[in-house]
Amino acid sequence: MKNRAFDKELKTFRLGGVHPQDNKLSASAPLAQLPLPKQVTIPIIQHIGAPAKVVVQRGDTVKVGQVIAQHEGFISSNIHASCSGRIGIIEEVMDSSGFKHLAVNIRVKGDDWLETIDRTDTLVEEISLSRDEIVARVMEAGVVGMGGAGFPSHAKIKVPEGKTIDTLIINGVECEPYLTADHRLMLEKPREIIVGVRILMRALGVSRAIIGIEDNKHDAIELFDEWLREDKQIEVQPLEVQYPQGGEKQLIQAVLDREVPSGRLPADVGVIVHNVGTTFAIYEAVQKNKPLVERVVTVTGKDVKQPSNFWVRIGTPVIELITAAGGLPESTGKVVSGGPMMGKAIADLEVPVAKGTSGILMIAQAETKRAEEYNCVHCGKCIEACPMGLEPYRLLLLSKAGQSEKSKRENVLDCIECGSCSFVCPSNRPILDYIRLSKTKVKKLK
């Protein structure tokens, strides 16, 4: 008999970590379909790697799921029409990071899907595709890492030449405060996610998978444990609540006690990590032939009327989500795409939801003010917090002094930009701002 997840000792990563307030306000809001917008603006690059090449023209009619931009090379990703209608202008627009990128506008008309896509809710458990077919299907479907990084998923399910993978880790941590998209997905689509895990296992040729879930999502742990009672290969690992557990390197350390050497990939220590959202998208791609055209987005904030979790078509303007959750609260000072620790503040509410948009967070004016900055008091709290074992206070000083060589020697490039140091500094020093500056300069050194 298999050990129940609750009998297991909670694990966590060894270095650093902080405990911001959870504020999972939308945890009990079931997934709801966001009404179709009048138009969508689909960014052509939503992933790490080469931009895709637009294959439609203004005036074309498209169906949901139709390719509108073709990947260029292996590390690249397809982009599909997320709504049916007529192609509008194709031009550069501001994305949620404030950068200008090419985007395709679609005037939405009806909801007309490609016939090849299985839109039913029926669970398809039987996996009939081979390893290579799975990779091809995932690539075709334009699935990218949905935890935010946006690395093309097909490239992460093909075992790199000369490497052996022994364990697949599924990231169900969702350690960012406020966000509940993955949590809800786990609660509502556990069986689909489990099939997704099996697909990944087949593609990677591994016989062991571990789903890491933080202890603040008891219901999800219980649910997966229940569905996996008879499964000998997939297990659930409950984790202590600690930020940034969802960081790939931290999760690998927490679950397997392995460390990814600096500058290397998880595959170098025999591990591949996929997020639950991505795993679900892979299920849909492989079993339902459905490309990545929609995702779950948490819309939340302390003053938001109805904190929600919506199924949103890619390219939907952020303002539509906010309206559906009860409108922009009077108090709002900042709107963040993503979580409060690593998300990006957006200036324009017309920016579209992308494949990596996990949440829209509205923060009150009063909370956005940066408090008074003091001298560094050498309290060591930033060091204590840093999950990479760096000395953030020193990196800030080196950055201010423009000492790129020294910063490099102090391993500034290892920084995962989790923000724990800035979060915890009692002197309110903008540590991460300076570290980012320094990273850009150090990268230029080479």
Place this chain on the structure above:
Amino acid sequence: MSQSLLTVAPSPHIHTELTIPQVMRGVIIAMVPALLVSVYNFGLGAVYVTGLSILFCAGAEWAICKFLLKREPTITDGSAVITGMLLAFNVPSNLPWYIILIGSLVSVGIGKMSFGGLGNNPFNPALVGRVFLLLSFPVEMTSWPQAVATWSLDGTTGATPLGILKDGLRAGETVPALMQQMPSYTDFFFGFQGGSLGEMSAFALLIGLGYMLYRKIITWHIPVTMIATVFVMTGIFWFIDPTRFASPLFHVLTGGVMLGAIFMATDYVTSPVSHKGMIVFAIGCGVLTVLIRLFGAYPEGVSFAILIMNAFVPLINTYLKPVRYGRKK
């Protein structure tokens, strides 16, 4: 509201509530139990010395900012109040006001502001003031009022347990004989002994430690390591020759070990930043304390030990790096 008013700033977008003023307030609260014991023991003297010391230190910082540095006074961060309290905790409760004034000026003026204020001073300001006073006013700084609950300002004075020990041993007496003349360990623990204003009661100081640990203001590394080091090292000597060396319990319960380990060595600014560094630093503080106590000219060595170790902090910070992720050799 209009969209253009949205703030666009880099992540993280939230911040801990434990900011400098909160930290300082927490430390002040943690010192209250020890202060109350002093008030109980020394009556108005404790109130008077502590009040003056806080006033002088905060005033000195305000005046230096205002008139010498010509910048916005920084006393709102609360650190000058802590310096004032710590200075008071380290002097006898019958110290005349002008000595307190000098001590405060040295602490804040030389110990802190001359280096650029909070965060830049290499030495613990209160200890700088204290040691300066000890060297300049040896008589006043070592006439200890005895712990008798009195509300008058002039009680009787006498030596501290450590002083009795040192003088007795010099005069050729043995430790067991000297112990006869002293209060019990329970009295030491609860604070019925002679000594500096704030070092009386291990019990009260430990409550403060518990509070600071609970509020996550400090970690266990420095206080626990320093107290343990003193305990183990004096224990070894005591084991070798109990007639010449007092017991480890005596050493941790008397004098400034608790006060030093909990409130002075843990000063953010003047202690190392990494856990490894903190442990090395605290071992150093403990070892030096014991060496001074057992073999030095002074009966007590905590202040000197911490000041000496303060000087090594930059070195410790440079060489004792935290454990890096993914860089195992």
